[in-house]
Structures are given as C-alpha cells and as structure tokens.
Amino acid sequence: MHVLFVLVTLLLVSCSYGAVLRDLGQNHGKLIGSCANQGHLAEQQYAQILGQQFSVITPENEMKWAATQPARGQFTFTQGDAIVNFATSHNQKVRGHNLAWGEDNPSWLTSGNFNATTKQNLLKTHIDTVVGHYKGKVICWDVVNEAILDNPANGNVYKQNVWYPAVPNYIDLAFQWANQADPNVKLFYNDYSAEGSGAKPDAVYNLVRSMKQRGIPIHGVGLQYHVSLQYSPNIQQVITNIQRITDLGLEVHITEMDVSIQGGSGSQAQMLAAQATVYGSVMKACLGNAKCTAFVSWGFTDKYTWLNSNQMPLLYDTNYQPKPAYDTLVTTLS
Ligand code: XIL
Numbered sequence: 001m002h003v004l005f006v007l008v009t010l011l012l013v014s015c016s017y018g019a020v021l022r023d024l025g026q027n028h029g030k031l032i033g034s035c036a037n038q039g040h041l042a043e044q045q046y047a048q049i050l051g052q053q054f055s056v057i058t059p060e061n062e063m064k065w066a067a068t069q070p071a072r073g074q075f076t077f078t079q080g081d082a083i084v085n086f087a088t089s090h091n092q093k094v095r096g097h098n099l100a101w102g103e104d105n106p107s108w109l110t111s112g113n114f115n116a117t118t119k120q121n122l123l124k125t126h127i128d129t130v131v132g133h134y135k136g137k138v139i140c141w142d143v144v145n146e147a148i149l150d151n152p153a154n155g156n157v158y159k160q161n162v163w164y165p166a167v168p169n170y171i172d173l174a175f176q177w178a179n180q181a182d183p184n185v186k187l188f189y190n191d192y193s194a195e196g197s198g199a200k201p202d203a204v205y206n207l208v209r210s211m212k213q214r215g216i217p218i219h220g221v222g223l224q225y226h227v228s229l230q231y232s233p234n235i236q237q238v239i240t241n242i243q244r245i246t247d248l249g250l251e252v253h254i255t256e257m258d259v260s261i262q263g264g265s266g267s268q269a270q271m272l273a274a275q276a277t278v279y280g281s282v283m284k285a286c287l288g289n290a291k292c293t294a295f296v297s298w299g300f301t302d303k304y305t306w307l308n309s310n311q312m313p314l315l316y317d318t319n320y321q322p323k324p325a326y327d328t329l330v331t332t333l334s
Contacts, residue, residue, distance in 0.1 A: 021326075022055035022092075024333035025295070028287055031056040031093060032329075033296035035256065038062050038079045040304055041086055045320045049300060051090035056139070056294055058095040058255065059083040060306070064104040068130050072108050072122075075129050084137050095255070095296065096138035098190065099127050100174045101145035102161025109162060116166045123163065123170060124177050131181035140186035142222055142255070143178050144171050148191055152203040171207070172216050179217035190222030190255055194241075196233025201241050212248050221245050222255035225282060226298070228311075229274055230263020235281045239288060246291035254286055256298040258305065258313035259325070272312070276324035279315070283332045 025032035033056035040046045050057065061067055062079035069075055087094045100123060114122065131141065149159050163170040175187050189211075194204040204221065211218045223242075227233070242252050259278045264271035286292040299305050303318040315326040 019330040019334075021053045021329060021333065024330065025055060028333065029290070029293070030286060031294040031296075032333075033057055033093075033095065033294060034300040035060040035097075035296070035298050036083055036086065037299075037304060038082045041082065046301065046304070047086070049316065049320060051086070051092075053300070054092060056093040056095055056296060057083065057087050058097050058296055060299070061104060063096055063130065063134070064098060064101070065109065065126065066104045066106045069109075069126055070106050072112075073125075075133070077133055080134070084134070094134075094138045095253070095294070096131075096134055096141035096185070097255075098142035098145040099130065099178060100143065100147075100163060100170060102159055102163075103146075105162055114166075119163065120167050120170075120173070123167065123174060127174060127177040128181050131178050131185065135182045135185070138185060140188055140220065140253075141178055142190035143174050143187045143218075145190050146192065147171055147189075148194070148200060148203045148207065150193065150200060152199050157203050157207075172211065172214075175211065175216050175218055186219040186251070187217055188220040188222045188251075188253065188255075189218060190224060192224040192226050192256070194221075195223045195225055195227075196237040196241060205241070205244060208245065208250060209248055212250070218250065220251035220253060220293075222253045224256035224298075225254050226256055226258055227278065228260035228262045228264075228313075229271060229278070230260075232259070232278055235285060238282070239285045242285060242289050242292055246289055250291070252286075252289065252292045253294040253296065254282060254292070255294075255296050257282060257296065258298045258307065260307055260311035260313045262311055272324045275312070276328035279325040280328040280332045283329055287332070 021032040033054045036057040037060045062083050067079050084094055158164050178187050191204055194201045245252055259275045261271040286295050299314050301316040302309050302312045302314050305313050307313050316322055
C-alpha cells in the first residue's frame with residue numbers, strides 16, 4: 001500500500017514536471033499556442049518556453065500592415081520571417097495575423113487621403129504580396145480583424161476605419177483575394193467580445209453565416225477572448241456560440257486569450273485561482289467541440305503582455321514561473 005502510494009505520487013509529480021502543453025493538446029487534436037514577439041526571441045527563457053510549450057505561434061505585430069508595408073509599395077518581411085524561422089526550427093505552426101484592420105497601419109496609409117479605388121487596389125496588392133510571401137508557411141490568416149462595432153444596432157454594424165465605408169465590401173474582397181493568393185491557407189474572421197451572447201456575437205455570427213451562404217471563402221472564426229475577472233462571458237453561452245459557428249461548417253480558434261485580474265476580489269492567490277478557473281473552462285469548452293482546433297493566448301509571460309503587467313493576465317509570471325492557470329490547463333488537458 002505504502003509503496004503503491006509512493007509510486008503513484010512519483011508518477012503524478014513526474015508527469016506534471018514534464019508537462020508540455022503542446023503534447024497534451026496533441027492528444028486531443030488541438031493546437032496550443034501563444035503570440036510571439038520577434039523582439040524577445042533572443043531572450044533565452046522566453047525562447048525556451050515558447051519553443052517547448054506551444055505547437056502554434058501568432059506573430060504579435062510582425063505581419064501587420066505597419067510591419068510589412070512601412071512605405072507604400074515597399075514590403076519588408078524580416079520580422080515576420082524571424083517568427084516563421086523560429087516556428088520551423090521548433091516544429092511549430094504559424095497563424096498569420098492580419099491582413100485588414102483599422103489599427104497598426106502605417107501612417108502613409110491612414111493619412112494618405114486615397115480615394116476608394118486606390119484603397120481597393122492597395123488592399124489587393126498588399127494581400128497578394130503578403131499572402132504570396134507566406135504561402136505554405138502559415139496554416140491560416142486572420143484576414144479581417146475587428147471589423148464589427150462593440151454595440152452593433154439597427155443595421156449599423158461595421159467600424160469605420162481606413163477601409164470602411166470607403167470600400168463597403170472590403171471584407172468579402174479581402175477573403176476572395178487571400179483565397180486567390182493561396183488557395184490552401186485557411187481564412188479566419190477574428191474579433192473580440194464575440195465569444196458569448198449578445199449583439200456583437202450575433203453580428204459576427206450573421207456576418208460569417210452570410211459569407212458562407214454567398215460562397216465567400218471563409219474557413220473559421222477567431223474568438224480573441226480578451227477577458228478579465230470582472231468581465232468574462234458566461235461559459236455556457238460561449239459553448240453554445242462555438243457550436244452555432246461550427247454548425248456552419250467553420251472552425252473556431254481561440255486566438256488571443258488573456259484574463260486580466262482587474263476587477264477580481266480577495267487575495268492575489270484567490271484572484272490567480274479564479275483566473276485559472278476561467279482558463280480551464282475555456283479549454284474545456286474547446287475540448288468539447290471537435291471543430292475548435294486551436295487554443296492560443298496573447299503571450300505567455302506576464303513580463304510581456306500587451307496589457308499592464310500588474311493585470312497578470314497570462315500563464316507564467318514575470319519571472320517565467322508557471323502560474324495556477326498553467327497548472328489548470330495541464331490538468332484540464334490530462
Ligand atoms: C496588440 C499587440 O499586442 C500590441 O503590441 C500592439 O501595440 C497593438 O496590438 N487584438 C489584436 C491584436 O488582434 O493584434 C492586438 O495586439 C491586441 C488586440
């Protein structure tokens with residue numbers, strides 16, 4: 001009895017020490033990922049955890065317009081290529097991010113006062129060139145990012161940005177051009193606050209359903225999942241929403257998950273435990289649907305979060321120590 005107990009304990013301890021998210025995810029057919037920032041790849045601890053734990057990475061900024069076309073007609077792929085090379089040498093996939101968005105655009109584009117025809121041509125050339133460059137090197141593209149208003153109502157659905165309303169059908173066009181540039185890459189619509197129920201999740205659902213019905217090439221929806229202890233969608237409603245999207249024949253990726261402890265209550269340990277529960281419930285929701293095929297967080301260490309580090313939104317602390325959220329993902333996947 002005593003010997004058995006020791007053996008089982010040893011087994012459990014060794015399992016959790018050897019735990020690697022990507023292997024556990026693979027057992028379920030899920031990619032597990034993080035965004036990656038080229039500027040940190042030279043940092044040994046950063047690179048080691050990124051390379052060991054994840055089977056897919058998303059360039060945090062390196063494939064956005066500002067990075068890839070800093071001057072009109074001049075394309076630079078150095079940063080994005082560094083991400084792809086890192087992924088290749090660590091046997092990882094890459095999610096392309098992104099091709100049309102209202103942010104992280106170069107100023108020549110946003111302040112160029114271009115007319116609609118020129119904007120349309122600029123978008124097409126950009127998509128042809130960037131998708132062409134990364135053909136065969138990324139598994140999917142977030143083609144259009146965050147196109148829908150936070151509170152869509154009465155037919156007023158789309159955010160005004162450099163593309164809209166100048167090119168009213170830019171979403172359809174972007175997907176069609178991306179598909180022409182690489183017929184084999186999967187094309188995603190990606191947005192935040194679209195996870196659960198309400199006007200925005202409905203607007204995202206209606207958009208992608210309409211695209212499917214009209215034969216626009218779209219293969220998936222990215223649910224970013226930027227949430228906090230204060231604002232986090234009801235997980236049953238998330239499960240229902242994932243189901244209705246995948247019922248359209250689309251995949252779902254959780255693309256940018258982080259859970260800020262803002263608005264949490266109790267001690268820090270209690271907040272990190274509550275955060276772990278949110279991560280675990282979302283992983284469980286993804287595991288519950290065969291067409292939820294990737295679970296990606298927006299970074300992995302609180303040292304480098306796009307939020308303030310004191311919001312502690314990620315799986316590792318600022319010293320690269322795994323947090324309760326990491327342990328909960330391991331348990332949920334085991
Ligand atoms: C963020 C990056 O993390 C920041 O470094 C950058 O300054 C701004 O963009 N939704 C997205 C991501 O789709 O591209 C954003 O990334 C975070 C919100």
